[in-house]
Amino acid sequence: MRKIIIAAIASGVLLVGAGAVAYVASPTIHAGQVGEAPELGRLGQYSIGVTVRNFALEDRTRITAWGAISGNLTEANRELSVRFWYPAEKGDGETAQYTHIMRPPGKEPVSIASQGVAVPKANAIVDQKYPLVLMSHGFGGWDTQFSNLAEQIASHGYIVASIDHADMPIDGVTSFLLSFGNVLVDRTLDQRHILAQILEDAQSGSHDYAAQIDTDNVGLIGYSMGGYGAIASAGAPYDFSNDPMSNIPDSARMTLNEVAQKPLPIKSLVTFAPWGGQPDSRAWTAENIGKIDKPVLIIAGNQDDIVNYEEGVKWLFENMTGSNRYMLVYREARHNIVGNEFDLEADGNFTTAEFLKEPVWRSDRLNAINQHFVTAFLDMTLKGDTSKADYLNVPTKDSNDSQWPVQFGEQLNGKLAGSDQSDHWKGFQRRWAVGLEMHRMEKKQ
Template structure:
């Protein structure tokens, strides 16, 4: 009996060793791509170029210290830069290095950078049309903070335009209040004016990549305060009855109300951790949120303590009753669920890390999953690719309940779920769809 037991153990060790050897010896089935990225979270078929253009925004105002007291706004010339990514003829050449200087209040400036794959000013592919995706960052963010997401979307056949909103720098409580007050006014107005000018450029063909734009298929992506602006840009008028919206000077409110009366040609909306749903700073009524009639993808962490996941983000999602919508939820994640995986100094100040990083989730993992679902959603809503709905209409609301049986000793080596694994989240590797939830709601008839 003892000999049989020892033999069985030896056989088990042999099988495990053989399986491990086979795993190491065989190349992954997705050569050249990170093994753990889900299927659509990988670079697409297009080489991409990138360039920057400045836009002058007319008839704008600014809240100053005196203006906040008196209610009188200062007229200002507002000029913003927009970073574009677009399908290019070739990817040959030096690739872009995206650098930014963060200036945390009371701390030394911190320079952070990300290596891109796009080639600056590469020649655009002529004679082709691609959907346009406008991106809008959060409070204190910048245009290339999500360059990884922008590059990946562009590589799948999109023109991506990321606004640099140039939020007022913060060095104390007063400057914070002024900066945030201007963001409340500026976000949707920036989005509206810049989108209008980009579409005008598309009509005139003034730039090669602008001539690539399919003006009939426009998507909008907003993070945090960019999401706040994007929700309004997508058709939800603000409610100025509650704080802090009620503190916006009357002149600015009038401008915002007049702008929101003009519909934008947006067909698809993605919001990451959107601000404005939380009860203590609610920017809309349930009725106004229900006026959005475009498909929506909301992405959030269920421990978000900045925009209040339970009473804020969920409230927004549930009250978007005029749209077919999805909500991807990262369990145990807080607010910073999107953005480049920046390398920070080991002894750097914590303020920078807290602004950019998640305490539980790795940034590179978040990026790969975001890219997967955003690509599926945009392909479905802007390109009319109905097959991409299979990636969003997951078989189990909780990814941990996904089921993918395998035989004893079977090595999958990075295989991603397809139609044959119908009980598993499509495009994810076995055991790798964890910690996620997908909620789906249809618009009211």
């Protein structure tokens, strides 16, 4: 009997009593790519190039140890590198490997690397225009920490510019406070100054990738402190009544208040685990948060104890009353809900793992889901592709409630939910849309 059952399965038919149920083996979608990734979390049609450019930022200042005491800022030269990913002509060059050395305070340096799919300095496709997406990392992060996300976005027809903010290194309590104080001032200023220069390059066509940029369609992505800066850049002026904002020197406050009158010319805002909404260090009033009028996608973990999901992230989402907005929530996730999957030594120090890893979710799974929803959101808001709204306007707030009935014995082999599965989260495989929530609110009329 066992041999008969095995033979029946092998032949594509599962016998059940006197009847038979079809064993459907749908072809795996997007052959050669990670099968568990949802539909838009996979590489797009474009080959990708990557290059780096340095930008000099004028009229910048720095908080020093003496400045923290005196309240005076020190004039400082600020030069930042920006890494660009862009649609490129298909070539045979070696793909990029992105390396970085982490320097945890009091620990040995740790070298980490990610293998990319972009080809360094590949020839840009110059006869088309693509939306620009500016990326801004968190405190202590770096420009290629999210290279997987950047490459995936670029492969779908975008120019992605990732800032390396070069946060001051930390070796103790004093240096931490100084570094964080400068980040409070620098994040939105960096975003503003870098974007202004990129758009100038686009107008002049001084670089091939710059000539590709559609200057009328610009998006901004920020993680943690990058999200803090991005919220201000999108049009929410800071409030300096709470610590640590109240400790920012007066001259820096004046600068931040001045630039707040001119939101960046963006059409779309994505924030991962944004800092600044939590009650004990709130950086905005509800009124000022409501001044953002661009569509927003917030992505967060509901156990985030860095930015306080319940009282911080949700507060931001609920008070962005001037925008149509979505919030994707990873249940049981903490703060590290975006970033490449890094292979760490088994006996390495835990500080590195704590900075990069999630306790519950796999990084590669987070990446695939992030890429899926960010691509849908950017296509909808920057390319005007209204069909992508179906990926965001999910039928159930809780993904666990998705319904996709199948017949007994039916094997779907990677099939993704489409219009025929209207009660399931679109683009996800059956049984794989779990552990997620999608919240949606429309702007106040």
